[in-house]
Amino acid sequence: MPTANFPDRETVAAKLSTLGDEDVAFLRLLLENPTQDECLTEGLFVYLENAAQSRFLNSLKLGRCGEWLGNNAPARLQIRLMEISRSSQHAAYQAFRDGLVRSGGLERAYPKAAL
16 A cells, blocks of 8 residues: 655645745754655645746745745755756746745855865
8 A cells, every 4th residue: 555645745835835834833844854855845846836837926935935945954955955946947946046045055055165
């Protein structure tokens, strides 16, 4: 009997979409558990694709989500988040990527070597 992923990607996408206090607490728990990384990234894809298909692009909200994830995601996820943000040329992905870059999470996780 196959096991269902919990949380499912639609739930994660909904939490990323609102980023309320309860949603932030839920997402922080996901970020602490490496076994949930796949659920988180699949949910992020759903969130970004929903934003890309919507009639109105809320780039401030997407940037805020990227910045929050960049500030809160552990080092193990920083490269993956950047790869996801670069997986499409759509403006929704660009707005999310701008927030990730603003957060500086990738630079904190992998500082440049002093030569």
